Amino acid sequence: MSLLRTPEAGPGVVSGLARPVYLRRILVFAFLGTLFDGAELNLVGYPMAYIAETLHVSTIQIVQISTLQGFASIVGGLVCGWLGDRIGRRWTYTASVLIFGIAAILGGLAPTYLTFMLTRILAGVGMGGLFGLAFSMFAESWKTARRGAMGGSIQAMYFTGEILTEGVVYWCTLQFGLHDGWRAGYVVIGVVTLVIGGLAALLLPESEQWLAYRRELAAGRVPEGMRAAKVPLVDLFRGGYAAGTVLFIVLASAMFLTTNSMIAYLTTFLVSVQKLPLGTASLIVLFGLVVTAVSYPATGWLSDVIRRKWAFFVSCLVGIVGFGWFLTLVATGHAHIGHDYWASPAFWALMLCAGGSGGFGVLGVWMAEFFPTRIRSSGSNTGYYAGRGIGAGLFPLVALGIAGSVPMALALGVVGPVVGAVVSLFAPDRTGREIQAVE
Numbered sequence: 001m002s003l004l005r006t007p008e009a010g011p012g013v014v015s016g017l018a019r020p021v022y023l024r025r026i027l028v029f030a031f032l033g034t035l036f037d038g039a040e041l042n043l044v045g046y047p048m049a050y051i052a053e054t055l056h057v058s059t060i061q062i063v064q065i066s067t068l069q070g071f072a073s074i075v076g077g078l079v080c081g082w083l084g085d086r087i088g089r090r091w092t093y094t095a096s097v098l099i100f101g102i103a104a105i106l107g108g109l110a111p112t113y114l115t116f117m118l119t120r121i122l123a124g125v126g127m128g129g130l131f132g133l134a135f136s137m138f139a140e141s142w143k144t145a146r147r148g149a150m151g152g153s154i155q156a157m158y159f160t161g162e163i164l165t166e167g168v169v170y171w172c173t174l175q176f177g178l179h180d181g182w183r184a185g186y187v188v189i190g191v192v193t194l195v196i197g198g199l200a201a202l203l204l205p206e207s208e209q210w211l212a213y214r215r216e217l218a219a220g221r222v223p224e225g226m227r228a229a230k231v232p233l234v235d236l237f238r239g240g241y242a243a244g245t246v247l248f249i250v251l252a253s254a255m256f257l258t259t260n261s262m263i264a265y266l267t268t269f270l271v272s273v274q275k276l277p278l279g280t281a282s283l284i285v286l287f288g289l290v291v292t293a294v295s296y297p298a299t300g301w302l303s304d305v306i307r308r309k310w311a312f313f314v315s316c317l318v319g320i321v322g323f324g325w326f327l328t329l330v331a332t333g334h335a336h337i338g339h340d341y342w343a344s345p346a347f348w349a350l351m352l353c354a355g356g357s358g359g360f361g362v363l364g365v366w367m368a369e370f371f372p373t374r375i376r377s378s379g380s381n382t383g384y385y386a387g388r389g390i391g392a393g394l395f396p397l398v399a400l401g402i403a404g405s406v407p408m409a410l411a412l413g414v415v416g417p418v419v420g421a422v423v424s425l426f427a428p429d430r431t432g433r434e435i436q437a438v439e
Helices: 019-045 048-055 059-086 089-109 113-127 130-139 147-203 208-218 242-273 278-306 308-331 345-370 373-403 406-424
Strands: none
Touching: 019 048, 019 059, 019 089, 019 113, 019 130, 019 147, 019 242, 048 059, 048 113, 048 147, 048 242, 059 089, 059 113, 059 130, 059 242, 059 373, 089 113, 089 130, 089 147, 130 147, 130 345, 130 373, 147 278, 147 345, 208 373, 242 278, 242 308, 242 345, 242 373, 242 406, 278 308, 278 345, 308 345, 308 406, 345 373, 345 406, 373 406
16 A cells, blocks of 8 residues: 655655645644644633632632633543544634634623633633644654654643733733733634634645545545544544553653642742742742753653653653752742742742643653554643543642642642653653554
8 A cells, every 4th residue: 555655755745735844834833733722721821810800719720720620621622632633734723723713702791700701611612623734744744753742842832822821821910910911811822823723724734544444434445443433533442542542641641740839839939929029020030931841852852862751751850850859848848939039949949840841842742653644633632632631630729638738739740750761661652663454
């Protein structure tokens, strides 16, 4: 059976485009989709204290919204992943971006807590489409030798998006005040996201690997065992993929525990507990986001050298050191950060916590290489967004109830890298394999 030529094979024409143009467009939209996915998620975490004050609710009620948004992203991930495999990566990606762009605008205009909650649930459904779609398109088009490094760079855009949200909301807060500033930030992010969705509808090419598989399927040349099941997502639990699917859900959950302990509680810890001004707190959060963003391509590059699972394991060790150190400081009453934060051990512990998120720089490519083309979008989305629902949705709420305080809830993020380090030892690894249309 003839298989689609990989990028190493030389120049060619793909979907009516010269291959370099095709690759550039795939990469641009993979970068942009991941960037605005991160921007959307941080729209709850960064201005949490101000949203709660404006809507006259407690901080934990806003955390509950984050939990519901995480669960909604599971639904969106399952549906959009399946649609990406059935109707194509391009249109499912476009619809996902448009949904959470609209949700951001509506969230900024929401007059009540209930309305705001509904817009965040809608945003969660839209965000559920991006990860698996972006990495499916990327893995199906990119050369094998540097797939990890480039995949890590794509995932780094997630935290670049969080930095973008911080900058936009901070600027809007300075311009319009605490109560209207976060609303203006939502609208700005939403409008730009809608523009990205419109451009995707016009310029994003469909994955040639997916198109080739659908052509072979329509022609009746795909063997029975390589055809998609009629019941959605059943393929993830047959043909030797069940254990990998479950393990990747656990690994994604572990990474979201690591990152969202920081996202959910760091700003509140700095502003409400340490009583730092917004400008200083924002700068510390920014440093953490930069450390995380750098750790993604670095871990991705390392995975090309020592394989995906071992790079992920190393990243988890960094997180264990950081969170373990911070937990010790909290338990002994020494987790203090002042205006001279550079001299604070707690600051450096938190920077190591941020660096421990580097496993995300491996996860997207790791899953994309594991699943075959016919279920790559479904498998990647299921692993990632089920993990987001558990790690970014459920755990921050549970952690606050268990810990009883914001500093201890932040420190309990140590659970993430510990679980990730252990489970990564048992996960399947197909580092650098050549991806084919029918497999």
